[in-house]
Amino acid sequence: MRFKDTLRISDGLVFLLGNEAIARGALEGGIGLASAYPGTPSSEIVESLMKVKDELDIYVEWSVNEKVAFEVAYAAAISGVRSLVAMKHVGLNVAADPLMSSAYTGVKNGFVIVSADDPSMWSSQNEQDNRFYGLHAYIPVFEPCDPSEAKELTKFALEFSSEMKHPVILRTTTRISHSRGPVKLGEIPKPVTKGHFDKDWRYVLIPANARRNRLSMLKRWEAIEDAVNNTKFNKIEGEGGNLIIASGISYSHVRESIDMLGVRNKVKILKIATTHPIPEKLLLKSLENTDKILVVEELEPFIETHVRNLLYNEGIRIPIYGKKFTGIPFELTLPRVTKAIAEFLGIPYTLREVTNNKKIDVPPRPPALCPGCPYRPLFFELRRYINQEKLSAVLVGDIGCYSLGYNPPFKVQDIIIEMGGSIGVGNGLSRVIDDVVISLIGDSTFFHAGIPPLINAVYNEAPLIVIVLDNEITAMTGHQPSPSTRISDRGRSVLIENVVKGIGVKYVRTIDPFNINEFRLVLKEAINHVKDKRQPAVIIARRRCALQVSREIRIQGIEVPSYIVDEVRCIGCKICYDWFSCPAISPKENNKAWIDPELCIGCSACVQVCPVNAIKPAKQYDIESVEKLWR
Amino acid sequence: MPVNIVVSGVGGQGILSLSQVLGESAIKSGVKALIAETHGLSQRGGSIIVHLRIGNDVMSPLIPEGNAHILLGLELLEAARYAHYLLNNSLIVVNDKIIRPNVPGVETPKRGRIINYLKERSRHLFLVKASDIAVRHGNPIGANMVMLGYISNVLSRLGLLKYEYAEESASAIGGKRYGELNKQLFRIGFNEANRAVSDLTIAEIKKLFS
Numbered sequence: 001m002r003f004k005d006t007l008r009i010s011d012g013l014v015f016l017l018g019n020e021a022i023a024r025g026a027l028e029g030g031i032g033l034a035s036a037y038p039g040t041p042s043s044e045i046v047e048s049l050m051k052v053k054d055e056l057d058i059y060v061e062w063s064v065n066e067k068v069a070f071e072v073a074y075a076a077a078i079s080g081v082r083s084l085v086a087m088k089h090v091g092l093n094v095a096a097d098p099l100m101s102s103a104y105t106g107v108k109n110g111f112v113i114v115s116a117d118d119p120s121m122w123s124s125q126n127e128q129d130n131r132f133y134g135l136h137a138y139i140p141v142f143e144p145c146d147p148s149e150a151k152e153l154t155k156f157a158l159e160f161s162s163e164m165k166h167p168v169i170l171r172t173t174t175r176i177s178h179s180r181g182p183v184k185l186g187e188i189p190k191p192v193t194k195g196h197f198d199k200d201w202r203y204v205l206i207p208a209n210a211r212r213n214r215l216s217m218l219k220r221w222e223a224i225e226d227a228v229n230n231t232k233f234n235k236i237e238g239e240g241g242n243l244i245i246a247s248g249i250s251y252s253h254v255r256e257s258i259d260m261l262g263v264r265n266k267v268k269i270l271k272i273a274t275t276h277p278i279p280e281k282l283l284l285k286s287l288e289n290t291d292k293i294l295v296v297e298e299l300e301p302f303i304e305t306h307v308r309n310l311l312y313n314e315g316i317r318i319p320i321y322g323k324k325f326t327g328i329p330f331e332l333t334l335p336r337v338t339k340a341i342a343e344f345l346g347i348p349y350t351l352r353e354v355t356n357n358k359k360i361d362v363p364p365r366p367p368a369l370c371p372g373c374p375y376r377p378l379f380f381e382l383r384r385y386i387n388q389e390k391l392s393a394v395l396v397g398d399i400g401c402y403s404l405g406y407n408p409p410f411k412v413q414d415i416i417i418e419m420g421g422s423i424g425v426g427n428g429l430s431r432v433i434d435d436v437v438i439s440l441i442g443d444s445t446f447f448h449a450g451i452p453p454l455i456n457a458v459y460n461e462a463p464l465i466v467i468v469l470d471n472e473i474t475a476m477t478g479h480q481p482s483p484s485t486r487i488s489d490r491g492r493s494v495l496i497e498n499v500v501k502g503i504g505v506k507y508v509r510t511i512d513p514f515n516i517n518e519f520r521l522v523l524k525e526a527i528n529h530v531k532d533k534r535q536p537a538v539i540i541a542r543r544r545c546a547l548q549v550s551r552e553i554r555i556q557g558i559e560v561p562s563y564i565v566d567e568v569r570c571i572g573c574k575i576c577y578d579w580f581s582c583p584a585i586s587p588k589e590n591n592k593a594w595i596d597p598e599l600c601i602g603c604s605a606c607v608q609v610c611p612v613n614a615i616k617p618a619k620q621y622d623i624e625s626v627e628k629l630w631r
Numbered sequence: 632m633p634v635n636i637v638v639s640g641v642g643g644q645g646i647l648s649l650s651q652v653l654g655e656s657a658i659k660s661g662v663k664a665l666i667a668e669t670h671g672l673s674q675r676g677g678s679i680i681v682h683l684r685i686g687n688d689v690m691s692p693l694i695p696e697g698n699a700h701i702l703l704g705l706e707l708l709e710a711a712r713y714a715h716y717l718l719n720n721s722l723i724v725v726n727d728k729i730i731r732p733n734v735p736g737v738e739t740p741k742r743g744r745i746i747n748y749l750k751e752r753s754r755h756l757f758l759v760k761a762s763d764i765a766v767r768h769g770n771p772i773g774a775n776m777v778m779l780g781y782i783s784n785v786l787s788r789l790g791l792l793k794y795e796y797a798e799e800s801a802s803a804i805g806g807k808r809y810g811e812l813n814k815q816l817f818r819i820g821f822n823e824a825n826r827a828v829s830d831l832t833i834a835e836i837k838k839l840f841s
Contacts (some may be wrong), residue, residue, distance in 0.1 A: 001655065015655040015664070040670055122669065146665075146690070172660050180651060180666040182658050187796040237767070249691075256690040334695045360740060360748040362712040367642060367677030368733035401675060409735045478670070557808055560771070578735040583676050586731035598771045599643075 003048045007055060016183040018147040019044035019174040020113060025154025026084045027052070028186050029110065029569065030448070032193035033059045033076040035069040035485035037448065038477035039088030040123035041177040042116035046086050047480065058191050062480050063449040065093035065419075070098045070113070077111030078203065079195030079458065082158055086114040089130045094449070096133070102167045103138045103203050104213040106220060109169045109195070110158035113139070116177045119298045119331035123174075125399070125418060127329070129299040134169050134276040138221050140228065141169045141276040143248035146578025147181040153233060156185075158294055166220050175249045175331060188435050221277075229281040233273030236282070240268050242345060245283075245303060247272040250296045253337040260338055263345060278306045282310075289313035294344040295322035298332050298547050303512075304524060366407055369595060371584040372546030372603035374471055375402050378412040378513035380580050380609065381520055382438075393436040394399075394429055398422035400442035401476045402469050409579050412440065423545070427453055427462045436527055438465045443496060444474035451499060457536040458504045464536045471545040476628060479548060500538045514543055514605050526580035549629050550601040556629075559601025561621040565593045569614035580609045602626065633686030634791060634840045635694040639713045640705030641730050642669075642677045645775035648804055650681045652779060653786065657685045667692035677731055680713055685791050700839050703782050705761070705775060706730050707745045714752045717823035722755045722836045724781060724824075728762040728772055755832055757781075757824075764819055768812060769823075776801055776813045780820025788833045794821065 003020050010077060014470040016024065022045050026034060036046035039209050046060060053060040059076075063069035073085035087095065092115050094604045099113070111290035115133070118124040128292070134141035142157050144150035154170055171518040201209050228234065232388075244267050258264050272278065272285040295304040304322035311318060325340035327331060342349040343416045369376050379402075386393055397413030398421060406413040415425055441450050446468050457464050472492075474480040481487070483494040502510050507529045526537040553560050555567070565585075572591035576582065584599035585606065593614070607615045617623075635646045640646045650666050656662040667682040682694045704710025704725035707810070717723070731739050749756050761777035770776075777799055787794035798821075802814040 013658060015651070015658045017668075043670075146692075175667060175692055178668045178670050180654055180664075181669065181692070182663055252690040252692070257689075259688070333693050334691045339694075359715065360745065361713050361741060362708050363732050363734065363737045365641065365676075365678040365708070365712075365732040366734070367675040370643070370675055404675065407734075476675075554808070555806075562771075577731075581733060581735060583730075583733040597766050598728075598774070599730070 004051045006185065007052055007188070010187045011185060013182040013184055015180055016147055016151070017044055017180050018172060018178060020048045021147040021151040021183045022154045022170070022172065023048035024183065024185065025151035026112070027188045027609060028058065028151070029155040029158030030082050031058065031084050031158065031189055032081040032191045032236050033073060033083040034085070035061045035063045035072040036086040037063055037066045037069050037091060038474050038480040039091050040477055041118055041174040042086045042088045042091070042114060043477045043480065044177070045114060047478065052423055056191055058186070058193055059190045064483065064534070065100060066095040070095035074098060074102050074107070074111060076195065077109055078105065078106045079197045080112040081192060081195040082162065084112045084114060086116070086123065089117040089128050090124060090126065092130055094419065099133065099139070100137050101205055103219055104205060106165045106209060106217070107161065107167055108165065108198070110162040111152060112161060112170050113167055113171065114156045114170045117173045119173055125416070127299060129302060130169070130171055130306055131275055131302045132157050132300070137167050138217055139167050140224055141171050142233075142273055143171050143275050144176055144246055144273065145251040146176065146221050147179055148183045148424055149233070149273070151178055151183050156231065158231065160227070164224055166224065167170045170249070173249055173331070176319070177206070186237060192399045223340045225277045225280070227598055228274040228277055229279040231274060234279045234282050235271050236286045237269045237271065238264065238267060240266050241289060242267045243269045243270060243286055243290045243293045244268070244296060244341065245293060245307065247275050248298065250298055250332055250337065252333055254296050254341070256334060257338040257341050260345065261342060263341070263347070266345065272303065278303065279554060280308070280310055283307065283310060284314065287318065290318055290613055292319045292343065292344070293321065294325065295320065296326055296332070296337055296340065297322070300328065314494060328495060333363060343528055367404060367579070368407070368583050369401065370546050371406050372550065372601045372605065374402070374467055374541070374543035375405065376542050376548065376580065376582065377467070377516050377605050378519055379405045379412050381516040382412050382607040383410050384524070386519055391436060392434070393438055394433065396422045396426045396429065396437065396439045398441040400441070400444050400445050400469070402442055403442055405440070409479040409581050419445055422455060422591060423450050423453035423457065423464070423466055426464045426466070427457050427460070430462045430464045436465065436530070437463070438467060440467050440469060443468060443470040443472060443484040445498065447494070449481045451503070452550065453618050454505070454536070454538075461535055465530055465531045465536045466536060466538045468538065469544040470540055471532055472542070473545050474550055475547065479545070500540070505536055505538050506533070507535070508540070510542060512542045512543055515543040516608060544630055546601060546603060551627050554624060556625075558622055558625050561623065561626055562600045562618045563595050563602060563604065563606065564599050564618045565595055566614045566616060569612050571612055573611060574612065575609055576606050576615070580606055582606055603630070632703070632754055632840055633684045635690040635699040636683040636685070637694060637699045637702040637713050637716045639701045639709040640659055640679055642675055642721060644705045645717060645772060646679050646681055646705060649775045649779050650683050652797050652800040652804070653782065653792070655800060656715060656783070656792040659729055659796045660792040663689055663791040665692040669775060678709055678712060680684055700836065703778060705778060707742065708732070708739065709747055711745050714749060717752055718839060720753045720755060721839055722785070722832070723749055723753050724757045724759060724778070724785065724798050726761040727758040728774070728779075729765065754772045759820065759823060761820065767817060770809060770812050770816065773809075773813060773816045776816035777820035780817035780823040783817070783823045784824035785833070789837055797821065809826050811831065
């Protein structure tokens with residue numbers, strides 16, 4: 001069922017993605033505004049809200065980065081409009097500045113900050129545990145254990161925040177955000193979308209006011225510490241001397257593990273949804289007749305440390321285990337949790353292990369640029385140019401689909417650190433190494449965090465080449481719009497050329513990445529410009545994301561073109577499948593190329609890299625209509 | 632005990648939509664289901680595994696290795712890669728198609744070797760010409776619908792869901808233009824399973840989880 005269709009339902013079970021459940025919870029909690037910058041695993045929250053905003057008449061936006069998204073939602077909450085802001089864990093680093101201040105001022109109505117963490121780093125550069133932001137900022141952290149609770153807890157978080165006049169972090173993880181499960185729907189109240197800003201000293205964080213705020217924040221915190229003891233989301237289950245404390249997805253693993261081990265009647269579980277502050281009274285109650293404690297949580301020993309603290313303060317001496325049995329890095333799994341519980345209880349580990357250990361050598365399949373990806377010809381030519389010219393170059397990459405250019409055969413990303421890092425790190429490199437420094441950054445990332453470092457390059461005259469890969473969309477996270485996306489009725493919001501020229505970059509060229517000869521000439525020119533003038537040069541490579549284009553071709557009912565290899569002409573040189581490396585092209589037994597009709601989307605980019613002109617359309621197509629969509 | 636189904640394939644083959652339809656059909660049929668999906672960067676032509684668990688006592692969304700009852704593969708290499716998730720002699724249904732990993736100079740095992748390997752894992756191996764069928768019917772990205780029809784027949788006979796719900800969703804997925812075609816592809820897969828998977832096999836698979 002599509003998320004939009006669930007609007008009509010106010011009762012009964014529907015099958016929702018964790019992130020859709022959070023979106024639904026926000027609607028049932030009465031939000032009037034939501035904002036986000038996309039990032040896996042958080043993107044579907046605001047994507048879902050985007051689909052229903054018109055019908056419900058709420059305001060939803062994709063902001064230019066997480067900091068702005070945070071500020072937009074915060075502004076609503078201090079004006080009395082309930083709001084939600086969503087981001088991936090590392091996005092909260094970008095928004096950390098207003099996050100800290102928001103706890104000082106507090107809010108007028110419910111304000112929920114969703115941090116979607118990514119244990120095991122399925123789509124991230126680190127697996128930082130954002131529960132520490134709650135500790136750091138004096139902001140409560142709530143964690144749901146499955147999609148169903150994700151909905152309820154989001155709604156509760158909004159109510160809790162309204163009542164406490166304080167922001168709340170809802171922390172989810174990949175396995176909550178990207179799990180689907182049955183969710184019981186409730187009523188969506190009529191949202192309040194207009195507020196009133198009451199002028200007050202506490203919103204003016206000059207030192208004198210900040211000091212007063214600091215004291216009132218600590219007072220609010222005392223009330224919060226007390227209130228978390230009384231929610232139904234924290235509870236004690238079962239009885240016995242063995243206490244297992246678990247939160248989030250870990251609780252779901254624990255519940256199933258104890259059944260698999262057949263020890264349900266031997267353990268008591270303290271399920272915690274308000275990870276920070278820990279519900280101290282409930283925790284102390286759960287310690288009655290307890291001989292030992294196992295804390296099951298993902299990543300850092302956050303709860304474990306707090307439990308240890310509390311026990312010390314109360315003078316209670318009970319052995320506490322946690323990370324010793326579960327380990328620290330990567331996400332928890334059912335076997336990992338079962339093993340930890342078995343060790344804790346001193347019983348044999350009975351989970352069925354893999355019985356047949358014979359394995360076949362399956363070659364790895366790393367993710368790859370899609371067939372038709374505009375980055376492919378550009379990366380191909382960039383690599384070829386560097387090799388042929390024996391150019392000593394350092395390529396500084398960034399966060400986006402183009403990170404995949406790290407892999408062979410392109411190998412055009414020597415450094416990838418964080419959003420916008422390509423230009424910032426490029427600035428510094430150009431000062432201390434003699435190589436040609438080339439920064440590669442996508443359109444959405446450029447707007448997100450690439451502009452200040454480019455201004456820095458102009459202002460401080462950094463000899464740096466920046467290639468902006470403009471596919472007019474935030475592709476990697478699922479095609480959310482970016483400021484360079486063309487919108488039918490008003491065109492492009494912001495043209496990258498205007499920004500770059502406005503900043504004062506002297507050398508600015510726009511190219512079509514499918515035209516590799518043109519790119520080669522421009523690249524050569526840019527290298528000379530940087531060398532001679534000791535100033536930055538910017539190349540904008542513009543062509544639309546292939547997934548978007550092929551989707552539109554299908555929607556418009558145009559026949560999707562497909563290309564074939566003329567087997568007589570093909571000399572089996574391997575360029576198209578091993579160097580151009582299109583996933584749709586693979587070798588046959590005789591090394592001659594074959595194009596898979598299931599994968600080819602008819603972009604025609606491979607035609608120009610074939611040295612013997614062996615690649616041609618499978619038949620006559622309406623190339624003109626197709627070509628229009630690509631540009 | 633929940634029934635554990637591993638769905639694997641290559642990013643872009645429509646594995647998420649397929650799994651979603653199955654889970655949703657189970658819920659509509661009155662059984663709890665959980666799915667753990669892979670999104671984001673790993674979706675771009677990479678190896679994909681989706682965990683689908685059906686059963687009212689299911690809590691954790693992840694299937695432990697060595698505990699899957701069914702492996703639904705949309706590609707042969709990706710079926711082989713995750714075959715260690717299976718119990719011995721459980722059900723393997725796989726699209727008879729190899730997609731070469733996008734790695735320069737990569738050596739891909741031959742089709743025969745992969746099939747032999749899967750046969751060692753289970754005597755219940757079923758190959759489906761889903762990609763060929765989809766291309767022939769003018770929807771090159773419709774192999775997932777053939778596989779959906781196939782597995783819906785099996786799950787329906789195992790008593791885990793009503794295939795009618797899955798069929799309904801299959802035609803809803805393609806919208807106006809591809810809906811009818813998807814339904815047709817679903818039917819082809821459905822009938823193929825009816826023909827190929829015997830009642831005896833169904834009974835043996837059922838024993839694994841009851």
